[in-house]
Amino acid sequence: MNATGAIQDPVPGKFDPAEVRSLFPALEREVYGKPLVYLDNAASSQKPQAVIDRLVRYYSSEHSNVHRGVHFLSREATDAYEAARKRAAAFVNAPSEPEVLYTRGTTEGINLVASSFGPLHVGKDDVVLVSHMEHHSNIVPWQMLCEAQGARVQAIPVSDTGEIVYEEFERLLAERVRLLAIGHVSNALGTVNPLKRMIRHAHDLGVPVVVDGAQAAPHMKVDVQELDCDFYAFSSHKMFGPTGIGILYGKAEHLETMPPWQGGGDMIETVTFEKTTYNEPPHKFEAGTPNIADVLGFASAIDFLEGVGQNRVAAYERDLLAYATERLSEIEGVRLIGTATDKASVLSFLIGDIHPYDAGTILDRLGIAVRTGHHCTQPLMRRFGIPGTVRASFALYNTFDEADALVAGVRRVKEMLG
Amino acid sequence: MLANMTANGTIQERAHDIVEEFGLFDDWMGKYEYLIEIGQALSPLDSRYKTKAYRIHGCQAQVWIRPEMKNGLVFYEGDSDALITKGLVALLVRVLSGQPPQEIVEADLEFLDRIGMKDHLSSTRRNGLASMVKQLKLFALAHTGSA
Ligand SMILES: Cc1ncc(COP(=O)(O)O)c(C=O)c1O
Numbered sequence: 001m002n003a004t005g006a007i008q009d010p011v012p013g014k015f016d017p018a019e020v021r022s023l024f025p026a027l028e029r030e031v032y033g034k035p036l037v038y039l040d041n042a043a044s045s046q047k048p049q050a051v052i053d054r055l056v057r058y059y060s061s062e063h064s065n066v067h068r069g070v071h072f073l074s075r076e077a078t079d080a081y082e083a084a085r086k087r088a089a090a091f092v093n094a095p096s097e098p099e100v101l102y103t104r105g106t107t108e109g110i111n112l113v114a115s116s117f118g119p120l121h122v123g124k125d126d127v128v129l130v131s132h133m134e135h136h137s138n139i140v141p142w143q144m145l146c147e148a149q150g151a152r153v154q155a156i157p158v159s160d161t162g163e164i165v166y167e168e169f170e171r172l173l174a175e176r177v178r179l180l181a182i183g184h185v186s187n188a189l190g191t192v193n194p195l196k197r198m199i200r201h202a203h204d205l206g207v208p209v210v211v212d213g214a215q216a217a218p219h220m221k222v223d224v225q226e227l228d229c230d231f232y233a234f235s236s237h238k239m240f241g242p243t244g245i246g247i248l249y250g251k252a253e254h255l256e257t258m259p260p261w262q263g264g265g266d267m268i269e270t271v272t273f274e275k276t277t278y279n280e281p282p283h284k285f286e287a288g289t290p291n292i293a294d295v296l297g298f299a300s301a302i303d304f305l306e307g308v309g310q311n312r313v314a315a316y317e318r319d320l321l322a323y324a325t326e327r328l329s330e331i332e333g334v335r336l337i338g339t340a341t342d343k344a345s346v347l348s349f350l351i352g353d354i355h356p357y358d359a360g361t362i363l364d365r366l367g368i369a370v371r372t373g374h375h376c377t378q379p380l381m382r383r384f385g386i387p388g389t390v391r392a393s394f395a396l397y398n399t400f401d402e403a404d405a406l407v408a409g410v411r412r413v414k415e416m417l418g
Numbered sequence: 419m420l421a422n423m424t425a426n427g428t429i430q431e432r433a434h435d436i437v438e439e440f441g442l443f444d445d446w447m448g449k450y451e452y453l454i455e456i457g458q459a460l461s462p463l464d465s466r467y468k469t470k471a472y473r474i475h476g477c478q479a480q481v482w483i484r485p486e487m488k489n490g491l492v493f494y495e496g497d498s499d500a501l502i503t504k505g506l507v508a509l510l511v512r513v514l515s516g517q518p519p520q521e522i523v524e525a526d527l528e529f530l531d532r533i534g535m536k537d538h539l540s541s542t543r544r545n546g547l548a549s550m551v552k553q554l555k556l557f558a559l560a561h562t563g564s565a
Contacts, residue, residue: 032446354501355479355499355500355501355503356478357478357479357500357502357503358454358479358500358501358502358503361450361502362450362502365446365447365450372478373478387479387480387499388478416447416450416451416454417454417501
């Protein structure tokens with residue numbers, strides 16, 4: 001057992017997807033009498049037994065409120081809760097724990113930045129720069145901010161391969177850009193954006209950068225110091241942890257000057273009717289009783305992922321994606337959407353002129369879970385002139401056999417609908 | 419194998435025929451292939467009706483349904499850009515079109531369950547079968563009493 005109270009699963013010395021798979025009870029399920037082939041990991045991943053056990057153990061014997069009680073259980077819960085923060089800080093290599101805020105997930109993290117940090121930086125006629133491939137979660141909060149401030153959102157164009165058009169990015173940066181909000185990995189295309197370079201460029205012009213890391217955290221080692229981003233938001237549920245919890249990393253210099261976002265218990269230092277003074281970060285941004293159980297479950301997910309080894313995961317998934325891409329491309333009429341040189345996890349495609357919804361329905365009946373539609377990236381779908389795609393998204397527990405099952409399923413879809 | 423799409427008979431009788439036709443297939447694939455075939459056979463809606471006014475919301479695919487009152491009966495035409503959805507539209511049109519509004523309002527569409535398409539009624543499927551049924555019935559409801 002470690003500081004967060006997680007029981008470590010035995011993790012294989014060498015990366016073996018079959019062995020990793022056996023740690024995930026949901027993957028043993030059958031649907032329609034067929035073994036489940038779960039390829040909807042970009043929407044949400046399944047959970048290893050260790051995460052499930054952690055939640056059960058917390059509620060069975062450790063539950064108490066944090067930062068409040070003098071009693072044993074409360075102290076124990078507070079220690080585990082804060083130890084998990086330390087764990088999360090190390091996970092993204094944050095310089096200090098107070099720079100790591102608990103949120104409900106990526107969406108809440110971005111909204112927190114837009115609400116609290118946004119108005120300090122973005123004023124009338126200013127520009128918030130996003131990319132054309134952003135998830136709605138990284139567009140709408142900025143539109144809301146801009147509406148309130150009389151500013152506007154501009155989108156960096158995306159090429160036919162699904163990559164940032166870099167010259168356009170540089171050109172747009174020269175406008176009145178006060179903030180850049182950019183995804184690390186695109187959920188609809190799988191493109192890994194050249195963040196380090198973009199952040200350096202933005203900083204050269206004094207523009208702070210908010211990163212939507214929802215799709216990166218499950219697939220690669222994230223290092224916020226190396227990236228030098230100002231904020232980095234991600235969700236636990238996409239990286240084998242519980243739903244309803246996520247992290248917002250923010251540089252200390254920003255968190256100190258940002259006003260609190262929500263008021264309530266835990267975020268204050270003293271309250272009087274004349275003047276209330278606020279707690280220090282991170283507590284300043286964590287009003288009310290937090291999601292203690294899921295924080296602990298999340299710490300277990302981090303233990304799991306680091307135990308398996310993120311670099312090994314990345315290498316395995318790269319091979320798997322390359323294999324699936326190659327096999328799928330052999331099928332006549334398959335059109336890949338998103339063919340960037342640097343990609344992670346996502347295989348988005350169309351089969352001839354078969355509607356993605358039809359394809360998804362047949363794949364579902366074959367036991368293959370994919371997502372179809374616009375993937376919360378409507379501007380991007382419009383950019384490609386398509387109603388949506390079929391998206392298979394892989395995680396560390398997916399196998400080459402499952403990639404074959406997908407390919408066979410797509411052939412079946414073609415037979416039935418082509 | 420495709421049955422006459424403008425069958426006469428009550429809602430019950432038409433639904434019964436559909437259940438019998440689908441009963442010829444004992445696996446899901448046969449049933450879906452038949453549904454796709456039915457969708458392909460549905461005469462397309464004139465493109466001037468493929469507008470917002472006739473669009474059914476809550477569908478991942480685009481769906482349009484155009485209702486019309488004629489001689490006290492409700493007639494429906496419909497279309498979709500996805501074939502499975504179009505097959506479902508065709509089934510609803512076949513069962514409900516040309517029926518008295520009161521019958522449509524009261525129609526029990528459990529035949530969808532009996533042909534193995536009940537999944538599509540669940541709201542999470544986002545194919546909007548549930549919204550289609552609702553729209554069809556709402557139009558009929560607005561015309562009850564005019565028959
Ligand atoms: C790129 C990206 N950003 C943001 C989100 C939103 O994450 P959450 O729903 O966990 O807040 C998602 C999840 O779908 C995503 O893929």
